[in-house]
Amino acid sequence: MSDPAGRLNIQLRRTPQGLACAIRSTRPVTAASMFAGRSVTQTATLLPMLYSICAKAQASACASALESATGLVPTDPVRAARGILVKIETIREHLWRILLDWPRLSGDSPDQASTALLLARVKALLTLVDPDGDLFQPGVQAVGFDRDAALERLDELDALVARAVLGMTADQWLEAIARPDDLVRWIGTTETSAARLLRTLSAAGEASLGQCESHALPELDPRALSARLLAPDAADFQAAPSWDGCPRETSPFTRQADHEPMPALVARHGNGLLPRLVAPLLEVARLLSEVRATLTETMPASEDPRRAAPGVGLGRVEAARGRLVHLARVEQGRILDYRILAPTEWNFHPEGLLAKALSGLPMADEGRLARWAELLILSTDPCVAYDLLIAPSASCHDPVQGSEP
Amino acid sequence: MCLAIPARITQIDPATNTAEVSLGGISKEISLALIVDAAVGDYVLVHVGYALNKLSEEEAEQTLRLIEEMGRLMDEETESRADSPALGARP
Incomplete structure (x- = not known):
C-alpha cells in the first residue's frame, strides 16, 4: 500500500561497449481485473476514480469498451463531447510538464x-462541457452544454497558454512556426520558459541527443489486439508489449510527426530531444484549435468504438502520453474480464524507445549523463514516479536522483 | 499505474505553502501551491509532490477502498506467479 501506483526503475551502467540501460517496472498493469464481477454501470463510475491521472481518457476508453461489448452505440454529439474532454485533459497534462518540469531544466523556477x-481553467471548462458528470456512462444519450460559455473558457485557456508558453495564441503560433526556420526564430526570440529550454538545448548541442531506432505503434486490428489481450500470457504483454516482434512507440511525437514543422525538424535532428519536446507544444496548440473547431461547428468525433467479438469490446483513446486501450468482456451486464494497455508500457519497454535512447547516449561525466537522461525521460513522459540510477559497471546501487510522486 | 492517491492533510505550514499528509500510513510533505482553501483534515489528491484538488471524504474513502482492493489483488497475483514457474517473473 506504500506505493500502489508502482514506479519505474531506470538504470544506466557503463560497459566497455558503451552505456547499457535496464528498465524495471512495478506498475500494477493487471489491476483492472479487479472490476471482474462488477456491473457495467459500477465499472464506468469507479474506474476513473482509481485511474485519476488521465481520468477523462480512462473514462472514455472504458465507456467505449463497455458500449461496444454491450452493443450500445453513442450518438455523434456524445462522442464529440467526450473527445473535447479528453483533448482538454491532454492539454492540461502537457502544460503541467511544460510549466512545472521544463523550467527546472533550463535553470528557471517551476511556474506554479x-x-x-x-488547473482552475481546465476544471471550469470540463465542468461546463459535462455539467452532470455522466458523459462517460455507457449509453448516455443527451448532451447539453452552453457552447458560447465553453468557447469563452477556451479563450481564457488559450490566453494563459499565450502568456505562459507560446508568446501568442495557439492559432497564431501554428502559423508562425509552420516552417523550421520560423520555429528556430521563435525559439531564439521568445521569453517563455518553454522557449528558453529549447534555446538552452540548441546552444548546448543537445538538440539531437537520444536519436535511436523507433517504430511507431500502427493502427492495430481490433480482433488481433483483443486476442492478444485475452491470451493466457496477456499479463506479460500488458507489462512489456511489442507488436510484430518489436517494441513500439506511441506518444505525442508519433502523433505529431507528420505535421509541420516536424518532418523537417526530424530530418535535421532525427527523433532526438528537440523534436520530442516540440511535439507536446505542437499538440497543445493543435488541440486548442481542434476543440475550438468542435465547439463552433459539428466536427466528426474521432474515436470509433469496436466490438471485437460478441460480448467483447475495445476502447481506444489517444491519451496525453499515447494510445490507451481498454478491453472489456461482458456477460449479462457483468464484467468477466477487464484489461488495460497503457502507453507507458510501450514507451518504457525494457528494449523500447527510452532504453534505446539512453543506451545510445555518448559517454560523459555523471552530471551530464544524469541531465541528459532526465531530459529524455521527461520528453518520453512516464505517468508514474521513477528512480534513475547511473552506476559504474561494478555497482548498480548509487542513486543519482529520483522523482517522488 | 496512472493513479493519484488521496491523502489527508495533517498539518499546514502557511509560510512555505506546504502540508504534511498521511499517505498510506506514511507521512509526507507536499506543496499546496496549486490549490486554494486547503485545511487540516481535508482530503487531497496527490501527484508528483503537489496537491491536485480537494476530494470529499466520501470520494476519498471510496478511492482508498479501491486502492486497497487493488493492492490485495496484486499481492495474490504475485504469490500465484511465484508459485507458477512456467509464467516466471515479469520484467
Whole structure:
C-alpha cells in the first residue's frame, strides 16, 4: 500500500561497449481485473476514480469498451463531447510538464502560479462541457452544454497558454512556426520558459541527443489486439508489449510527426530531444484549435468504438502520453474480464524507445549523463514516479536522483 | 499505474505553502501551491509532490477502498506467479 501506483526503475551502467540501460517496472498493469464481477454501470463510475491521472481518457476508453461489448452505440454529439474532454485533459497534462518540469531544466523556477490557473481553467471548462458528470456512462444519450460559455473558457485557456508558453495564441503560433526556420526564430526570440529550454538545448548541442531506432505503434486490428489481450500470457504483454516482434512507440511525437514543422525538424535532428519536446507544444496548440473547431461547428468525433467479438469490446483513446486501450468482456451486464494497455508500457519497454535512447547516449561525466537522461525521460513522459540510477559497471546501487510522486 | 492517491492533510505550514499528509500510513510533505482553501483534515489528491484538488471524504474513502482492493489483488497475483514457474517473473 506504500506505493500502489508502482514506479519505474531506470538504470544506466557503463560497459566497455558503451552505456547499457535496464528498465524495471512495478506498475500494477493487471489491476483492472479487479472490476471482474462488477456491473457495467459500477465499472464506468469507479474506474476513473482509481485511474485519476488521465481520468477523462480512462473514462472514455472504458465507456467505449463497455458500449461496444454491450452493443450500445453513442450518438455523434456524445462522442464529440467526450473527445473535447479528453483533448482538454491532454492539454492540461502537457502544460503541467511544460510549466512545472521544463523550467527546472533550463535553470528557471517551476511556474506554479500559471499551473494553478491552468488547473482552475481546465476544471471550469470540463465542468461546463459535462455539467452532470455522466458523459462517460455507457449509453448516455443527451448532451447539453452552453457552447458560447465553453468557447469563452477556451479563450481564457488559450490566453494563459499565450502568456505562459507560446508568446501568442495557439492559432497564431501554428502559423508562425509552420516552417523550421520560423520555429528556430521563435525559439531564439521568445521569453517563455518553454522557449528558453529549447534555446538552452540548441546552444548546448543537445538538440539531437537520444536519436535511436523507433517504430511507431500502427493502427492495430481490433480482433488481433483483443486476442492478444485475452491470451493466457496477456499479463506479460500488458507489462512489456511489442507488436510484430518489436517494441513500439506511441506518444505525442508519433502523433505529431507528420505535421509541420516536424518532418523537417526530424530530418535535421532525427527523433532526438528537440523534436520530442516540440511535439507536446505542437499538440497543445493543435488541440486548442481542434476543440475550438468542435465547439463552433459539428466536427466528426474521432474515436470509433469496436466490438471485437460478441460480448467483447475495445476502447481506444489517444491519451496525453499515447494510445490507451481498454478491453472489456461482458456477460449479462457483468464484467468477466477487464484489461488495460497503457502507453507507458510501450514507451518504457525494457528494449523500447527510452532504453534505446539512453543506451545510445555518448559517454560523459555523471552530471551530464544524469541531465541528459532526465531530459529524455521527461520528453518520453512516464505517468508514474521513477528512480534513475547511473552506476559504474561494478555497482548498480548509487542513486543519482529520483522523482517522488 | 496512472493513479493519484488521496491523502489527508495533517498539518499546514502557511509560510512555505506546504502540508504534511498521511499517505498510506506514511507521512509526507507536499506543496499546496496549486490549490486554494486547503485545511487540516481535508482530503487531497496527490501527484508528483503537489496537491491536485480537494476530494470529499466520501470520494476519498471510496478511492482508498479501491486502492486497497487493488493492492490485495496484486499481492495474490504475485504469490500465484511465484508459485507458477512456467509464467516466471515479469520484467
